[in-house]
Amino acid sequence: MTQAAERTVRERLLGAQNRTLWFWVFVGPFALGLGLFTYVPLLWSLWLSFFDARNTVVPTDFVGLDNYTAMLGDEAFTGSLGTFALFTAFIVPATYALSLALALMVNRLRFAQAFFRSVFFLPAACSYVVAALIWKMSIFNGVRFGLANTVLGWFGADQTAWLSTTSPPWYWLVIVTVRLWLQAGFYMILFLAGLQRISPTLYEAAAVDGARPGWQVFRNITFPLLRATSVAVVLLLVINAFQAFDEFYNLLSDSRGYPPYARPPLVYLYYTALGQGQNLGLGSAGAIILALIIAVVTVFQARFFGLGSKED
Structure with a gap:
């Protein structure tokens, strides 16, 4: 191979000023970790689902x-989906209203x-496991304690x-408040x-037009202009509710x-795959x-609310 050809190959591999090389130096380890610890397990799980994988x-x-x-024919699994629906009905509107009020x-x-x-943001950095133990052992502990x-x-x-x-189901109060x-x-x-992102001139124009500050301004200006943010928040809340486990x-x-009540999908799958039976296929x-x-739920919500449309 001539020197000109070698130079051409080196430039294609390394790029101008070795930028391609430095790109892979910084991005390569993260891409490798993402592939090994995310995509490979996902593909392996898909492969296992078609086999009788016990132990x-x-x-x-x-x-x-x-x-x-x-x-799909297991009542316990479909019941866990019902638990998720009930949890979503509690946590999504409560979190939406509280976070909007705080903002x-x-x-x-x-x-x-x-x-x-x-x-107000500090609790988001707290571990779900630690928070759950605080709620369980310090706030809602036992009959005589807490x-x-x-x-x-x-x-x-x-x-x-x-x-x-369970009658009434007070455990929902504990679960919802910690989340x-x-x-x-x-x-x-x-x-x-x-x-x-809302321009102050809109509020000034509303005041000139005689709009009363408070609910009237919020209903006609603030809330409509928060539509894109609201849709994104609802989507994230529903997805996070599906992933409830800790x-x-x-x-x-x-x-x-684990008791037979309040068993979300991930808890049920945990006991199915890693419990006594260790049925990894199921x-x-x-x-x-x-x-x-x-x-499917995420795509349906995005289409229903028009997420990503030109108006947003």
Whole structure:
């Protein structure tokens, strides 16, 4: 190979001023990790879902779609999807309303705005496992212990076993409040970004036209202009609700196992794939079904709300 040809090959590989080489130096490790720890397990899970994979990740007994039909016919799995729907009905509107209210209040502050923004966002950096244990052991602990029962005792109310009482289902209060505390600050930041994109001249024009500050301005100006942010927040909330695991598992499980109530899809799949039976084929099929449901729901929401349209 001539020197000119070698120079041409080197330039194509390295690029001008070796930029291509430095690109792969910085991006290559992340791309490799993403492929090894994300895409390879996803493809392996898809492959396992077509086999009878009991206590092994290298099965040989091909069963086709039997695992999928078994999961769709399993009342426990479909019941876990119902648990997800109920959890979504609680957590999505509650988080949306609280995060929007926090954003509106912080946005109106004349001083210490950065301080309060950081304070409300701080729980988002907390581990779900740690938060669940705090809720379980310090706030809603037992019948005679915990902050919640202590406060109830001050008013002469009966003590409550929050996590084991199913009628009424007080465990939903514990699950929803811990998730609400953990994620409201993050979505508050998203709403703050949306609020800061609204031009102040719109509010000035509304004041000139006689619009009363407060609900009237919010309903006619602020809320419509937050439409794109609101759609994105709802999409993220629904997807995160599908992925709920840590708070359910750490709040409700004990030495006796996990109770039969409030079992979301990921908890059910965890016990299916890694429990006593270790049926990785069924667990993988359930995971693929759940991923498809998330994708369909996300696309439907995006189309329904017109996410990405020119108006946004």
